[in-house]
Amino acid sequence: MATNADFPKFSQTLDLIMYQQKSPFEATFPTLHKQLYKLVCKVRSQKLIPKKCKSTTLDLLAHLEKSHELGSSSTGRQLLALLRTSYITSLLEAYDEVARTHWNVSLPEVSSSSDVENEDGPIVKVVQLVKSSEPLGATIKYTADGSVFIARLIAGGAAEKSESIFPGDQILSINGVNVDKKEPKDIVALLNSSENSTVTFKILPTKLRPCLSAEKLYKNKFLRAMVDYDPMQDGLHPCPTAGLSFSRGDFLEVLHCDDRHWMQARCIEQAGAGPSHVGVIPTDEQLSLYHDLSTDENDKNRFLPGYEPICQLTPKSDAMRTLVLIGPPGVGRNELKRRLLLHQPHKYVSTVPHTCRPPRPHEKDGIDYHFVSRPQMEEWLIQGRFIESGEYNGNLYGTLDDALLTAISRKQMPVINAHPVALRVLRTARFKPLIVFVQPPDIGTLKKTRGKLLGAKSVHTKRFSDADLEAMVTTSKTIEANYGHLFDASIVNDNLETAFATLLSTLQWFETMPCWVPADWLVSSS
Numbered sequence: 002m003a004t005n006a007d008f009p010k011f012s013q014t015l016d017l018i019m020y021q022q023k024s025p026f027e028a029t030f031p032t033l034h035k036q037l038y039k040l041v042c043k044v045r046s047q048k049l050i051p052k053k054c055k056s057t058t059l060d061l062l063a064h065l066e067k068s069h070e071l072g073s074s075s076t077g078r079q080l081l082a083l084l085r086t087s088y089i090t091s092l093l094e095a096y097d098e099v100a101r102t103h104w105n106v107s108l109p110e111v112s113s114s115s116d117v118e119n120e121d122g123p124i125v126k127v128v129q130l131v132k133s134s135e136p137l138g139a140t141i142k143y144t145a146d147g148s149v150f151i152a153r154l155i156a157g158g159a160a161e162k163s164e165s166i167f168p169g170d171q172i173l174s175i176n177g178v179n180v181d182k183k184e185p186k187d188i189v190a191l192l193n194s195s196e197n198s199t200v201t202f203k204i205l206p207t208k209l210r211p212c213l214s215a216e217k218l219y220k221n222k223f224l225r226a227m228v229d230y231d232p233m234q235d236g237l238h239p240c241p242t243a244g245l246s247f248s249r250g251d252f253l254e255v256l257h258c259d260d261r262h263w264m265q266a267r268c269i270e271q272a273g274a275g276p277s278h279v280g281v282i283p284t285d286e287q288l289s290l291y292h293d294l295s296t297d298e299n300d301k302n303r304f305l306p307g308y309e310p311i312c313q314l315t316p317k318s319d320a321m322r323t324l325v326l327i328g329p330p331g332v333g334r335n336e337l338k339r340r341l342l343l344h345q346p347h348k349y350v351s352t353v354p355h356t357c358r359p360p361r362p363h364e365k366d367g368i369d370y371h372f373v374s375r376p377q378m379e380e381w382l383i384q385g386r387f388i389e390s391g392e393y394n395g396n397l398y399g400t401l402d403d404a405l406l407t408a409i410s411r412k413q414m415p416v417i418n419a420h421p422v423a424l425r426v427l428r429t430a431r432f433k434p435l436i437v438f439v440q441p442p443d444i445g446t447l448k449k450t451r452g453k454l455l456g457a458k459s460v461h462t463k464r465f466s467d468a469d470l471e472a473m474v475t476t477s478k479t480i481e482a483n484y485g486h487l488f489d490a491s492i493v494n495d496n497l498e499t500a501f502a503t504l505l506s507t508l509q510w511f512e513t514m515p516c517w518v519p520a521d522w523l524v525s526s527s
């Protein structure tokens with residue numbers, strides 16, 4: 002027989018289903034999602050009390066099936082069918098197993114939170130938390146007279162989950178020890194030293210409950226870090242140990258944004274590693290304080306400010322992106338591009354540049370170059386229509402934006418080897434570039450593979466001096482330092498065959514998997 006005590010377990014299980022399934026589930030079955038949501042609400046409000054089932058969620062589902070609680074509509078039947086799929090059933094079984102496990106924690110007999118009358122008058126609250134390996138998940142601050150207050154709760158931490166402690170609450174004592182004027186290290190020691198399995202706080206609750214959400218301060222909850230950040234190096238961080246360090250190019254999920262200067266975020270899961278812990282990081286406004294002070298010329302190339310709002314782009318077979326190969330001169334971008342065009346000539350295409358120099362005898366207009374007049378080139382330059390342009394031997398050269406747009410409109414993927422500076426123009430919704438960094442291997446491998454001619458394998462074969470190869474490695478490092486956060490993928494070109502195979506699998510990945518792109522790409526294309 003289910004008791005009320007079993008309901009948290011069941012409702013957590015449903016939370017789990019909704020959380021795990023949310024995006025595909027909600028997107029594919031919006032009506033079913035609504036039904037499931039209603040079910041969770043019903044269970045939560047305990048209006049739905051199954052009398053005939055045991056405490057396992059699978060039993061509860063069996064009960065729902067028999068009792069027609071969900072109605073006999075096709076949506077209700079579909080929902081049950083979905084809940085019965087092997088994926089969901091396994092999830093429920095796993096959860097039941099976890100829920101059945103006895104965790105060896107002896108919960109206190111007193112209620113976890115109770116209001117008691119303080120002798121001096123104001124209502125104080127006693128909050129008792131079960132100790133676990135996870136930290137309390139709260140930072141503290143002091144007033145001038147040494148009183149200790151909760152500064153912020155870390156999203157998803159033990160204090161927040163307790164729903165009994167809030168920012169602004171004053172901590173009067175921990176396990177009966179008065180904390181007034183105690184140093185942070187003494188408070189940490191108090192939290193850790195308690196002998197029993199619980200920690201008891203006496204709290205003077207705040208009258209103001211801050212309720213700013215991430216959405217209110219940040220239109221977009223997901224951000225790409227454009228700078229490196231280490232809270233331990235940040236003298237202005239209110240609590241460096243509760244901070245989160247991240248590197249340029251990391252994807253962050255903002256969970257809380259309590260004020261204009263600090264917010265809570267975690268690094269989004271990357272390549273199999275789970276999401277990072279939640280930590281306090283500076284907002285854009287706070288970060289700009291540090292970078293305003295920067296005199297580093299390279300910062301200007303890094304597309305500051307500190308964060309770029311991002312969203313997930315779901316690949317569509319009829320929406321082409323531009324493949325941009327970035328890398329130091331001589332690293333092999335032309336060779337990779339040449340192989341790609343040969344591999345699928347109908348899909349991957351090259352763009353023909355414009356020039357105002359006269360054609361050479363063997364050159365064909367529209368194939369080697371588009372030959373146009375100098376005034377025409379200058380007019381396009383003024384209009385900002387070139388992706389890249391330059392002057393060589395008194396003649397202008399450039400790649401027109403139309404060249405890319407025409408290929409994209411024909412459902413082809415233009416491939417260009419661009420200078421990183423061109424990313425400023427290219428990285429927009431019009432071209433939706435997929436930016437692949439081609440980097441050289443270590444200098445030893447580079448000397449082995451490029452120091453000698455490749456025989457008759459390629460008509461483009463070049464010979465490099467040791468100085469050329471060393472310059473290639475140095476330039477590669479500079480490009481990565483300045484633009485690495487904008488790269489979607491990196492390929493090491495040690496062996497041409499494997500580098501090309503990696504390029505193909507990278508392209509396949511981006512053609513089939515959702516990926517993070519600047520949020521305005523989707524806004525401007527919708």
Ligand SMILES: Nc1ncnc2c1ncn2[C@@H]1O[C@H](COP(=O)(O)OP(=O)(O)OP(=O)(O)O)[C@@H](O)[C@H]1O
Nearest residue numbers: 330331332333334335336450461462463495496497
């Ligand atoms: N992995 C490799 N092993 C050996 N040789 C290579 C490799 N990759 C490229 N090469 C050779 O290096 C030379 C330079 O390559 P490529 O022209 O493709 O470089 P690039 O990045 O396009 O440089 P640039 O922009 O200066 O033309 C070519 O002769 C190419 O065949």
